[in-house]
Amino acid sequence: MDWLSLFNAVLFAQTIQAVTPILLAALAGVLCDRAGVFNIALEGQMLIGAFAAIAGTWVTGSVAGGAAAALVGTMAFSAILAFGSTWFRGDPIVIGIGLNLxxxxxxxxxxxxxxxxxxxxxxxxxxxxPRVVLPRIAAVPWFxxxxxxxxxxxxxxxxxxxVIAVFLFRTVWGLRLRGVGERPDAAETLGAGVARTRIAAVLAGGALCGLAGAQLSLGSVTLFAEDMSAGRGWIAVVAVMLGRGHPVGVxxxxxxxxxxxxxxLRLQGRGLPNQLTDMAPYVITLVALVVARGRRRRGAMA
Known part of the structure; x- marks a missing residue:
């Protein structure tokens, strides 16, 4: 097998395509994490978004209608976590597990x-x-x-x-959001409105997960399959942890x-068993978690 031939334009195009739903969900996790809500319901929110996108497109006959349905449906679903973890003081971990189920x-x-x-x-x-075509890029075959x-x-x-990086670290609203997550008592004393800010962050995250779901069901295919999020939401949770809540790191x-x-996916076409190749993202996830944990422990000891 010529391993170097794997690293071609198709591999990089598939990488970008595979990243999109995970990245959108992970950005949702960043907003929630910065507000002090650990959101492990990204998997379920993405799945709701994927279904709502297909249902909305089928009913309205419009992709825009499907995207709007994904946004509204996932934000409504996210409201359970938003209000449950603030007004009703529920444990966001427990609520998140329930939402995934x-x-x-x-x-x-x-x-x-x-x-x-x-x-x-x-x-x-x-x-x-719809696809975005950039004329200058299209003029170069490899790109x-x-x-x-x-x-x-x-x-x-x-x-x-x-946009989210600038919002979090270059705006007053972003500073307020981070203050709510890091020092909620002080933020409440200063009138930041902890519950209100956290609700807004979770709902905004729900909108991003809706877009992630729309990408899954309308991005390269037009279908919905049961549990089609297939662990991508959990990978997004890990990405938030590895990136330490910074949009660029995530x-x-x-x-x-x-x-x-x-x-x-490419290795499946080279004859490797699909059971083995399907494990690759999750093995990488576990290894990355172990490495990140080791670095943090060494930093704490130093």
């Missing part, structure tokens, strides 16, 4: 009720997300193969990395996981 069962139930099928729903008449066929949400995800962690996912 609820999302899996609810989407499977609605799939049967709305579409009369189980497992997978697709409609060949539905359109996928065109890597960057020339991605959805609008792929580009939006990377723009959002910069984006780099997502690139690592996206590369592992894309490389696994």
């Amino acid at each position: 609820l999302a899996s069962g609810l989407t499977a139930f609605l799939l049967r009720i709305l579409f009369g099928v189980s497992g997978t729903f697709t409609d060949p008449t539905m359109q996928d997300l 065109n193969r890597v960057f020339g066929s991605h959805s609008v949400l792929t580009w939006a995800a990377w723009v959002l990395v910069a 984006a780099l962690a997502c690139l690592l996981f996206g590369f592992a996912d894309a490389a696994g």
Whole structure:
């Protein structure tokens, strides 16, 4: 097997495609984490977004309608965590686990009720997300193969990395959000409104997870399959931890996981068992967690 031939334009294009839903969900996790809410419901929120995007597109006949349904549906679903962890003082970990289980069962139930099928729903008449073509990039064949066929949400995800970084570290509202997460008592004394800020952060994160779900179900395919988030939300949680809540660090962690996912798909075509290649992103996740834990421990000892 020629291993070097794996590193071609197709691999990098697949990496970018695989990164997008993870990155959007991880950015949602960053907002929640900075506000002091550890959101492990990213998996369930992404799944709700994927279903809502397909349902909205099917009902309205418009991709924009599907994206809007994903935003509204996931924000409504996220309200359970937002209000449950603030007004009702629930444990966000427990609520998050419950939401992940609820999302899996609810989407499977609605799939049967709305579409009369189980497992997978697709409609060949539905359109996928629009593609962004940059003329100067398209003029160079190699760059065109890597960057020339991605959805609008792929580009939006990377723009959002910069936007959220500027928001968190260069604006008064971002400073207030971080203050709520780091020193909630002091923030409350200064009138920041801890509960209100956390609710806003979780709902904004829900919107990002809705976009992540829309990318899953409308990005490269137009279908919904039960549990199609397939652990991406959990990987996003790990990316938030590895990136230490900074959008740029989180984006780099997502690139690592996206590369592992894309490389696994490429290796399947080279004859490796799919059970082995499917493990790649999760093995990388475990190794990255161990390495990060070791570095933090050495830093604490120093």
